[in-house]
Amino acid sequence: MSIALLFIILFVLLIIGSPVAVALGLSSLIFILTQGIPDLVVLHNMINGVNSFPLIAVPFFILAGHLMNSSGITDKIFGFARAGVGWMHGGLGHVNVGASVIFAGMSGAAVADAGGLGNIEIKAMKDAGYDKDFSVGITAASSTIGPIIPPSLPLIVYGVTGDASIGQLFAAGIIPGLMMALSLMVMVWWISRRRNYPKDDSFQLARLTSAFAEAFAPLMTPVIIVGGILSGVFTPTEAAIAAVAYSLILGVFVYRTITFKSLLRVSMETLETTASIMMIIAASSIFAWILTANQVAQDFADYLLAFTDNKTAILLIITLMILVIGCFMETLAAITILVPxxxxxxxxxxxxxxxxxIIMILNLMLGLLTPPVGMVLYVLSKVADVPFEKCVMATLPFLVPLIIVLLVLTFVPQLTMWLPEYLYR
Structure with missing residues (x-):
C-alpha cells in the first residue's frame, strides 16, 4: 500500500463525514496492517503522542476559558473595549477586535473566542444598527487572533511536535497578533465609512476609567499568564494551572457567578473538549509516524529543492500548501501531520x-474561516442564526487584511523574531 493510497483513504473518510480522529486513526491502521507492521505500533504511537508534559497545559487553558465565559467576565472585557475604542468610526467593529485581543490572552483558542464573545458582540452590533453580515464577518475574523497572542493551544501543540520552545513561540506571537488586530481595524474603518456606520459614543475619560476599574481583575489574567511565562516565573503548563486558579477565584469569590452546578457543567465541557483534542493528537501521531518512517519528509524536501532553490518560491509553495490543507483539516491534526x-x-x-x-498557525487560522471545515463559521452560524453560506460570504472581505499580514510576517521575519530574541537569546 503506497503513501498516496494512505492519503486517499484519509480524504475519503473526511469527505464522508468521519470524525478527524477516526479518519486519521483508521487510515493509519489500514496502512499498518497491510504492511505487516505489528498492530502494537498503533498503541505505542498513540501513547507517545500524548505523553508530553507541555500538553498538560491544554486542558487547563481550556478550563480557564470556559470559566471566564461562565463567570460573566466576557461582558466586562467587552465593556472595557467599548469604552476604549468605541468612539471611532464603526465603533462596535473596533470594539469587537479589541475585545478579541484582550480575550486572546485568556483562552488561547479561536472557537472559544467566537463562542464566548461572539454572542455578546453580534447582539450589541445588531442592536446598534450594524448589518448582520458585517457583524458576523468581523467577529469570525477577530477570533483568529486568539491562537496567535499567547496563551495558544495550537502553539503548544506545535512546540511539542516540532521540539520548539513554547516560551519563545508565545513571545513571537505578540507582535503578529497585534498586527492582525490593526489590519482588521483598518478594514472595519474602511467598510464603516462606506456604509456610514455610527460611532458608538464619544470618548469619555471618566467612562474609560470606570470600565477599566470594573474589568481590572479580568485584565490581570493575561498579565499573570503571559508575564509569568516571559519572566520565567511559570512554565506554560504552570501558567495554565495559575490561570485556572485565578479564574476560579474571580468566579467563585469576587463575582460569585460560578456555582457548584455551573462548575460541574464547565468541568464536563472541558473533559469533552480535551478528550476530542487528545484523540486527534494521538491519531495524528500514528499518521505522522508513518510519514516519518517512510521518509516522506525527506522525499518532499528533495522534490521541492529539485524544483527550485529559491527561498521566496519555496515559502510561497509551503504557504499555499498549508492554506489548502487548513481548509480541509482540523488545526491540531494539521499541525501534527505537517510539522514533521x-x-x-x-x-x-x-x-x-x-x-x-507563527507562519503555520496563522495559515491554519485562515482555514477556520473557510469551508468546508471552517469551525469558527459553524459556531457563529449557530450563535447568530445565520446560514453557513452567508457566514462564509460575510467573512471574505476580512480575509484580505489577514492574508496581507501573513505575507508580511512570512517575508519580514524580524517582526516575529525580535521579541523572542530579545527575551530568550
Missing part, C-alpha cells in the same frame, strides 16, 4: 522553527 514534513524543509532554507510556527 514541512519543518525540515523550512530549517534547510534558513527559517527559524519559531518563525515557521
Amino acid at each position: 514534513v514541512l519543518l525540515p524543509v523550512a530549517v534547510h532554507i534558513g527559517i527559524d522553527p519559531v518563525h515557521f510556527g
